[in-house]
Amino acid sequence: MKPAAICFFDLDGTLLTSDSVVSESSVGALRELRAKNIMPIIATGRTLCEIEHVLEATGMTSVIAMNGQYVLYDGEKVYTNPIDVEEIKALHQGTQSQNVEMAFYTEAKIRGTAQNEVMEKHYRYLGEESPDVDAELYLKEPIYMLLLLLEKGDDYFPERFSYFQFVRNTPFSNDVVPKGGSKAQGIAKLLEVMGFEDVPTYAFGDGMNDLEMFGAVDHAIAMENAVPALKEKAEFVTADNNSDGIEKGLRLCGLL
Numbered sequence: 001m002k003p004a005a006i007c008f009f010d011l012d013g014t015l016l017t018s019d020s021v022v023s024e025s026s027v028g029a030l031r032e033l034r035a036k037n038i039m040p041i042i043a044t045g046r047t048l049c050e051i052e053h054v055l056e057a058t059g060m061t062s063v064i065a066m067n068g069q070y071v072l073y074d075g076e077k078v079y080t081n082p083i084d085v086e087e088i089k090a091l092h093q094g095t096q097s098q099n100v101e102m103a104f105y106t107e108a109k110i111r112g113t114a115q116n117e118v119m120e121k122h123y124r125y126l127g128e129e130s131p132d133v134d135a136e137l138y139l140k141e142p143i144y145m146l147l148l149l150l151e152k153g154d155d156y157f158p159e160r161f162s163y164f165q166f167v168r169n170t171p172f173s174n175d176v177v178p179k180g181g182s183k184a185q186g187i188a189k190l191l192e193v194m195g196f197e198d199v200p201t202y203a204f205g206d207g208m209n210d211l212e213m214f215g216a217v218d219h220a221i222a223m224e225n226a227v228p229a230l231k232e233k234a235e236f237v238t239a240d241n242n243s244d245g246i247e248k249g250l251r252l253c254g255l256l
Contacts, residue, residue, distance in 0.1 A: 003037055003038060003196070003199055004036065004037040004038055004200075005038045005200040005201070005202065005255065006038070006039045006196065006200070006201050007033060007038060007202040007204070008042075008043040008064065008183070008203040008213060008217065009041070009043060009203075009246070010043055010203075010204060010205040010209075010210050010213075011042060011046060011051065011054065012045075012046075012206075013206035013223060013225055013226075013241050014204050014210075014223055014241055014245075015042070015054070015246060018241065018242055019127075020127040021057070023244065023246070025244040025246070025247040026244075026246040026247060027058055028247070029246055030058050030059070030060065032256055033250070033255060034059075041060070041062040041063065041064060041073075042054065042055075042060055042063045043068075043183045043203065043205075044065060044066075044067075044183075045066065045067045045169055047065055047066050047105045047107055047145065048065055048070070048107050049107070049108050049109060049110070050110070050126075061074050061075045062074055062075075064187060064190065065107065066107075066144045066145035066177070067145060067167070067175055067177050067181060067182055067183055067186070068081070068177070068181055068182050068184065068185040068186025069082075069083075069144035069145050069177055069186065070107050070144045071186050071190050073190060073193075078189070078194065079186065079189040079190065079193060081178065081181060082144055083144065083145075083146065083177070083178055085138060087164070089138070090161065091146065091161050091164065091176070092113065092135075092138075094156075094160060095157075098150075100148055100150045100153070101113045101115075101119055101149045102146055102148060103131060103146065103147035103149065104134075104137045104138050104143045104146060105145040105147070106141050106142060107144065109137075110131040111132055111133065111135075112130065112132070112134075112135075113135040114133055115130060115133060118149040118150060118151060119131075121171075122147070122149055122170055122173045125172060145176065146175075146177075147173050147175060147176065148166070148176060149173055150172070150174065163178065163179050164176050164177070164178065165179050165180065165181055168208065169208070169209050182209070182213070183209065183210065183212060183213040183216075184213050184215060185212075187201070187213065187216045187217070188216060200218050200219070201216075201218050201219070202217055202218065202219045202220075202253060203216075203217040203219075203220050203221065204222075204223065204245075204246060205221075205223070205230060206225055206226040206227070206230065206241065207227060208230070211229065214233045215233070219235050219236075219253050220234045220235050221234060221236045221238055221249040221253055222234035222237050223237075223245050223249075224239050224240040224245060225240040225241055225245075235253070236249060236253055
């Protein structure tokens, strides 16, 4: 059945509180949305194995994962965009020259090229354990997203690897996807494949990797804790992620 509307939710700083959990008010709001035939969809830089607790807590079954590289609708895979192996190999060589470690993302696992302090800081920041090491995972399985683990030196990579898009997503990392890859691209593919181009779309976000997503939906809602550039693109600004911002934002834009 075609939904009456679709609402996309970023996770960190948006649907998740600072304790990396979904608030009771948000769980209730998502339940209300589904009762009104409005489909809530997670739109995140994370992969599926990182968000199992969110799916369980919310009952959500649709995900734009890894910044648009892997898309599920109602539990079914509708779009994937694996990264070219030779391009990963070249970037891996570049990171080694700069003493920067990487993480490889499939839909089911994360593996690092090596353990180091920045890797530990990043995953601690997300409330996760550092991944196991397998520097050759990209030679064995499709990789949909990469992470560069670095606190500075961002400019080195875009200048040399123009076929990738680099977005700083935490103080300790850059998300890496193919050029043009984004949550917006994943949303566009979902709407196209499912025949939902005429369905009204909404999105909630807080970070720089939500900018393209805000441009891809009909109505954009920024959290109070969002970066200024995102607030400028928003139709509404709701309360922060620790103050029932999701429920309040859904009421602001008329979905509840």
